[in-house]
Amino acid sequence: MNQPFEFRGLNARPVAEAPGFDDGQGWSGAAGARIVDLHHLLATFRRRLKLFLAVALLVFIIALVVTLKATPLYTATASVMIDNRTEQVVDSQAVLSGLPADTATVDTEVEVLRSRQLAERVVEALALDEDPEFNSALAAPGLADRISNSIDAMFAASAPDKARSRLTGIETQRQRERVVDTVRERLVIRRVGLTYVMGVSFTSPDPAKAARIANAFAQNYLLEQLQAKFEATRQANAWLNTRLDDLRGEVIQAEAAVEQYRNANNLLSASGATLTEQEISTYNTQLATVRAQQAEDEARLSTARAQMARGSTGDDVGEALGSTVVQQLRARRAEVSGRVADLSSRYGPRHPDMVRANRELADIDSQIQAEIERIVSNLEARVQVARQRTASMQGSLSGARGTLAANNNAGVRLNELQRNAEASRTLYQGLLDRFKETTSQEGLEESDARIVSRAIIPGSPSSPNVPLNLGLGLVLAMGAGLAVVVLAEMLDAGLATGEDVETRLGMPHIGSVPLVSSVADARDRHLSPADYLLDKPLSAFAEAIRALRTSILFSRVGHPVRLIAVTSTLPGEGKTTTAVCLARSAAQAGQKVVIIDCDLRRRAVNKLLGIDPEVGLLEVLNGTATLETALYSDDASGAWVLPLTPASFTPRDVFNSPAMDALLTRLGENFDLVIIDTAPVLAVADTRILAARTDAVVFLTRWRATPRKAVGASLKLLDQAGAHVAGVALVQVDMKSQARYGYGDAGYYYGAYKAYYTA
Known part of the structure; x- marks a missing residue:
């Protein structure tokens, strides 16, 4: 979409780049943000x-x-539940296991109920392919069907018999598939919440038929489960019976080979082990015992030697602590030590009793030391005995192991034969047990689901x-x-508010001129806008013209505005009416005003003011008439008019001539305001020439009618010509509709201030 352009100097840029851009659809942008304008949206909706x-x-x-x-349709629903409670008639596992009660299983069973295979079984069971409701070929043919059947019959009559029969078979298959598709379209399978219950619903114009088909789907679903289990059990029994016959011979042959090899290699056994293995087991037990005893004796001896090496007198040796002799000697020593202490307190160290007591104490210490040495010597002897016993036991064990190695070499083959025999025996026994279970289960299979409630005939239509x-x-x-x-x-694509003008065109909005019929009373609506302005100088229309004139005069600050060109994009947008109204409004304000008709093709000023001039603008420019003789006075307002004569025509570019420049200069010197009524910008190039010679250009656009792209193109042409566009004015505005159109425009509040004006 092309963006509107604003015209500032010679450079044009998209208005959407300017801050505060509004796209006119209820969105506004400020610093990159987009805000919803609810007032605008509501006003648009009201309009x-x-x-x-x-x-x-x-x-x-x-x-x-x-x-x-x-057509009223009836829906009947049957409820089917996956039953996780299994009747255990026999204590054996079923060939085809039951369904686990989990979410994935329930969802899977829902798809099974929707399956084409189940639908085909129901169609066959109820002969639905012969029902006109599902088989359109049996319904009364319409006109199109009769024509199609006639064409088919014509081609079928010319076909060979084999081709005709083949086409008949294919058509029958397609017809049956269409019936199945129709039935499936009427079927709805829905899981009830997170339960194990599934609703089977069928819809039909016949309520009884809907219930019958829904129940048929539920019943055939259960039958299909039973049939799958019956078939699996029969196949398992047949396979097991054949396999058992083969395994029976293999078991007998394998066990005979084991016994023959055992006898040939003298691999006799007792209690499940050979005699050599039992002997080695006994030796291993005894060897472990003597090794433990040896380790204990060596540890005792090592500890005692370590204590003696650290300077111990042997008092803290473990064996000495447990010796009865050492304990008695220590008791005597304690007694003598007490006596020595008593004597030393009473006598000196040289007293005879004191000397005898010390000698007795030393004798006891020597006896204790001798006893400790005997204990350590005893530990050394015990270690030697333990070592000899261990060596003897190790030798016996080595001899037994040699014998066992020879037996093991022969037992490798025996073990292989035993494994083969055991495998055959285990497989045979397992299959035999399974065969007995499956044989007992045949005829006891049950479905993994059950019907919770059968469908009843619905009493009211569902659709x-x-x-x-x-x-x-x-x-x-x-x-x-x-x-x-x-x-x-x-x-x-039109413009409706001043905000539209400023945001979409990038031009100032200098005023909105209402449609007279939207602001005038019924008795005044026959008046033209120019006459209504004079008759109702205090009306809303007159005030809008005055506001437009004020905006024009102040459009160029510091530069007087005398020459004003009034133009628009297309014909019929009210240029002449607005120009005349501006002139009359200025004349009523006491200004000396002249309006120049520069639309060489329409001469609308003459028609609007009702004058028939003999000389006019072209005659003045050609020099055949003076300006004074060409000016006509508008008696109603006091404004002056420089018209175009009805018969005047020139092929020359009169507006781009020195004579035109001189005329505009003279008029600007003698009149306070010179208003030029020009042709549409897009239609005639003369307008751009005149616009460049004026102080300001008033660009008019018809309210909600002139396309924005056309307005943008016109403004671009004026900008390229160097004209100063004072702004854009909306004309022929329906104030009643404008009051309902948009927020932010003065017309929105027309209902509040219209009573202020005098109609």
């Missing part, structure tokens, strides 16, 4: 309310008609659901209405 209501009503009526004309359809129709109607409103807004 398009009739369109919204028309579209919404149409859609709702269509939904209502479709609902009322729909159409009138409240639901009407609710959805209402929602759809509102959605369609909003969509049409949005589409209409997107296609609306």
Whole structure:
């Protein structure tokens, strides 16, 4: 989409780049942010309310008609539950295991109920392919069907018999598939919450038929489960019986080979082990015992020697602590030590009793030391005995191991034979047990599901659901209405508010001129805008013209505005009417005003003021008439008019001539305001020439009618010509509609201030 351009000097840029850009669709941008303008959206909706209501009503009526004309359909539902409780008639595992009661299994069974195979079984069981409801070929043919059948019969009559029979078979298969597809379309399988219950629903115009088919699906689902288990059991029994015959011979042959090899290699055994193995086991036990005893004796001796090496007298040796003799000697020593202490307190160290007591104490210490040495010597002897016993036991064990090695070499083959025999025997026994179980289970299979409730004949139709359809129709109607409103807004290329002018064109909005019929009383609506301005000088229309004139005069600060060109994009946008109204408004304000008709092709000023001049603008420029004779006075307002004569025509470019420049200079010197009524910018190039010679250009655009792209192109042409565009004014504004259109425009508040004006 092309963006509007603003014209500032000779450089144009997209207005969307300016801060505060509003795209006119209820969004505004400020520093990159987009904010929803609710007032604008609500105003837009109010303006398009009739369109919204028309579209919404149409859609709702269509939904209502479709609902009322729909064929009533009845839905019957049967409930099937996956039963995780299994009847254990025999204590054996089933060939085909039951279904685990988990979410994935329930979802899988839902798909099984929807399967094409189950639908084909129901169609076959109930002969639905012969029911006209499901087989369209059996229904009464319409006109199109009769024509098609005639064509098929014509081609079939010319076909060979074999080809005709082949086509008949293919068509029969396709017809059956269509019946199955129709049945599946009417079927709905739904899991009930997170339970193990599945609802089987079927819809049909016949309530009894709906219940019958729903029950048929549930029953055939159970039968299919039973049939799968029966078939699996029969196949398992047949395979087991054949396999058992083969294994029986293999077991007998393998056991005979084991016994023959055992006898040939003298591998006799008792209690499950050979005699050599039992002997080695005994030796191992005894060797472990003597080794433990040896380790204990060596540890005792090593500890005692370590203590003696550290300077110990032997008192702390473990064996000495447990010796009875040492304990008695230590008791005597304690007694003598007490006596020595007593004597030393009473006598000196040389007293005879004291000397005898010390000698007795030393004798006891020597006896204790001798006893400790005997204990250590005893430990050394015990270690020697333990070592000899261990060596003897190790020799016996080595001899037994040699014998066992020879037996083991022969036992390798024996073990292989035994393993083969055991494997054959185990496999045979397992298959035999399984064969007995499956034989006992045949005829006892049960389905993994059960019917919780059978479908009953529904008493009321399930479709159409009138409240639901009407609710959805209402929602759809509102959605369609909003969509049409949005589409209409997107296609609306006109300008409606001053905000549109400033944001979409990048030009100042200098005024809005209302449509006289939207502000005038019924008795005054026959007046033309120029006459209405004079008759109602205090009206809203007159005030809008004065506001426009004021905006024009102050459009160039520091530069007087005398020469004003009034133009627009296309014809019929009110240029002449606005120019005349501006002139009359200025004349009423006491200014000396002249209006020049420069639209060589229309000469609309003459028609609007009702004058028939003999000389005019072209005659003045050609020099055939003077300016004074060409000016006409508007008696109603006091303004002056320089018209175009009806018969005047020139092929020359008169507006780009020195004579035109001189005329404009003279008029600017003699009049306070010179208003030039020009042709449309896009239609005639003369307007750009005149616009460049004026102080300001008033660009008019018709309210909500002139396309924005055309306005942008016109402004671009004026900018390229070097004209100063004072701004854009909206004309023929319907104030009543404008009051409902948009927030932020002065017209939005027209209802609040219209009583201020005198109609």
